[in-house]
Amino acid sequence: MDIVIGVDIGGTKTKIGLVDKNGVCHEKTFFRTQDFPNLEEYLNKIKTTSDEMISNFGKPVNILGCGIGAPNASSKNGTIENASNLIWKGSVPLVEKLKQRMDMPIRIMNDASAAALGEMLFGGAKDMTDFIVITLGTGFGAGIVANGRLIDGYDGFAGELGHVDMTMGDGRLTGLGVRGGLEAYVSATGLKRTVTYMQSKYMVESRFRDVAYNDLHGEDITRAAEEGDEIALKSFDYTARIMAQALANFTAFTQPEAFILMGGLTNSGKWIMTPLEKYFNGFLLDVYKGKVKLLLSSMEDKTAAICGAAALIWENHRKSPLQ
Amino acid sequence: MDIVIGVDIGGTKTKIGLVDKNGVCHEKTFFRTQDFPNLEEYLNKIKTTSDEMISNFGKPVNILGCGIGAPNASSKNGTIENASNLIWKGSVPLVEKLKQRMDMPIRIMNDASAAALGEMLFGGAKDMTDFIVITLGTGFGAGIVANGRLIDGYDGFAGELGHVDMTMGDGRLTGLGVRGGLEAYVSATGLKRTVTYMQSKYMVESRFRDVAYNDLHGEDITRAAEEGDEIALKSFDYTARIMAQALANFTAFTQPEAFILMGGLTNSGKWIMTPLEKYFNGFLLDVYKGKVKLLLSSMEDKTAAICGAAALIWENHRKSPLQ
Structure with a gap:
């Protein structure tokens, strides 16, 4: 075998x-x-x-x-x-x-x-020649396929999209020190940072008022959203909006048929996907509207x-x- | 023949x-x-x-x-x-x-x-397999080559980078109504808009105080920079900074060996290129530093x-x- x-x-x-x-x-x-x-x-x-x-x-x-x-x-x-x-x-x-x-x-x-x-x-892109895989874990990773081939770049470092600055130099720092870098917002870590930020911005009650940053876990944020916790809901909305803007920008680059999402943040299911789809279709340029799928990975x-x-x-x- | x-x-x-x-x-x-x-x-x-x-x-x-x-x-x-x-x-x-x-x-x-x-x-990319051509005229256009092939996208609309939002939804509108779209800043038209913006922001004297928006021409802005006009110099610096951030972002996508620039704005020569190179190398992620060339097109x-x-x-x- x-x-x-x-x-x-x-x-x-x-x-x-x-x-x-x-x-x-x-x-x-x-x-x-x-x-x-x-x-x-x-x-x-x-x-x-x-x-x-x-x-x-x-x-x-x-x-x-x-x-x-x-x-x-x-x-x-x-x-x-x-x-x-x-x-x-x-x-x-x-x-x-x-x-x-x-x-x-x-x-x-x-x-x-x-x-x-x-x-x-092996997965959901078997018949696709143009798609982008997004991994949403500790960081934000991307694997880009165009013309049926993976894009490597000049010496193999293409797809470092977690370090794209979406803020004209006026945003959070990533672990690599990139100001405004996408993964400071859109990743499992980014979601934690946003839950913390939302507590500073709004005075509403939240279960997270009793939880330290280092004790924050993705599953708890999902559970809080299910219970209607406003800080959790605002955090998913904020994360989804920035992610939608990023994916709309990436669409203008290679016009993929689909984004395939995987990693820890996607375990939050509809709490991230519902606002993501709403914002994404709003941000897309007319010429792309209705043509770009947002899929969750079917791989185990x-x-x-x-x-x-x-x-x-x-x-x-x-x-x-x-x- | x-x-x-x-x-x-x-x-x-x-x-x-x-x-x-x-x-x-x-x-x-x-x-x-x-x-x-x-x-x-x-x-x-x-x-x-x-x-x-x-x-x-x-x-x-x-x-x-x-x-x-x-x-x-x-x-x-x-x-x-x-x-x-x-x-x-x-x-x-x-x-x-x-x-x-x-x-x-x-x-x-x-x-x-x-x-x-x-x-x-026919031009400067004869031996390259990964590069991006940027056209800077009325708008901002891009032609992306990776793995030696042009990237078309799922149905032929890849490379619409003039409509990438760099501002998290808080910027100028492009002609297509995209808020924060790159070409509202980085193009011959964008430079004119910036010259106008700079006159609103600063009180310094400038030859442009006597020129209406519709009478602004790229050559005049270049000439004013040569004469040390502060509004012109600030405008080139501002344009170059946003362009540098955009090109650094694009580098994280396909990691091109070079960007090849052409179109009206490039006629401003060093006034755009000198600040562009300075900012670009500052914005690049470490893994790309010193590896990405900024070239002017050699085509007639x-x-x-x-x-x-x-x-x-x-x-x-x-x-x-x-x-």
Whole structure:
């Protein structure tokens, strides 16, 4: 059975799985990224974890390669560069070093771009040539597909849309110090910041008056909205409005057929989606109105990132006989 | 000799020329678009003008086709749709109607996208696979190339970057009624609006205190800057700052190797370029710093649009033996 090893490198967890040609993740496991401040030991851990999974799998497998999704990854250089939420600093030649341990094709890509490839091969974008995947977690990521191909950029750093300034230089700072950067508003973290901001702006009662910033969780904000908490409702509205403006702006760039949304913030369901759709259609230029879909990812939450990473390798195998 | 007919449809003039495989425009002429409110007569005029040029040319020619650049053109549909500065309203099936008169391959494209193809085939982007052409005239247009291919979008309306809102909904209105739209600031028209705004904001003396808005011309603003007029200098600085922020945002999208600038505003030379470069490098995310060039188009001003239009046809002929 042909199999690709998919690796999703996150600031907290590293997830690994074995993915078949239909995007089914057969084995999966994870370990804590932060337990391996030493890069060499981290790479050894990826190697031993993969080997264990393959031997546990039961059936004989033919490993086609290893695909990796990571923040701030350059697909062209095979590196991770200055990722603010990873332990290893500077430029990390991950592909080169992993190849010394695993003798197979290895590719790395920005995690949101990998997610876009995953949607194209296995998910809701199977028949699309122009779409954008938006990941709404700690940050705001984007994977852009146009003319049926992922947009990498001149040296592999396209799609850093969380750092687009929407405010003419007069807004919140992102973790990277970008003033007015989109992810300071539109992300799970951005929503928390907005709940805090709304408490400063309005004097209405709210359950959040008794909760410190560090104790704020996305699920609680959703629950509060369900209970009619005004601060929660205002926060979703504010977040959705800025996101709608951003997506309307992005539409003018590549005119995607759809935006496919995934990540923590999308778990808030209608509380974010209903105002988002209302504002989005209002902001769209006439020439785009009614033509751009807002979709939630249909990929399984827990394995979407692994399957996206594996898609980096599957992409090269599914082109001719299968697709 | 192989020749392509290039047609640039503008609100004021329609320019037509005969373009060879090296992007040299051998014959060129123009007529006033507004003289032909009747579409059928307009298309007849294109046909007779082309025929005259071909018979005037002297040498025998082999016509490969006709490429057309126009505002609000959809390459996928072969139409011009709701162009605010053209006479014919609604959806105009230009390619279909012109084919009834001219029996040859005919393609139409957004004028800025055509300019990008022109740069790729004949101009400063010959060796680039990722770049963006910005046209700064009455409006703000963009032609985006990524992975070596022009980005059309889902139905041919990608690159409408003049209508991106940079102000979170709190800015000037564009001609299309988009609040905060980029072209209300960054274009020849935007510069005029800024000169007027600066006179309202500051009390300093300026030669423009004696000039009405409708009498303002780009060349005069450049001349005033050369004379040290403070309103002119502040206006260039303000325009350049917003443009720099926009180009830094666009960089996060497709990470181009270069922006290639053309159109009326670029005639102001260093008055726009010097502050633009300063702000641009300041706004760029670290991962892009020093990697993105700001270039002025090297195409000849008067024929660039015609050659860009002709590139739509030449693109299909130069791929194999020539390139």
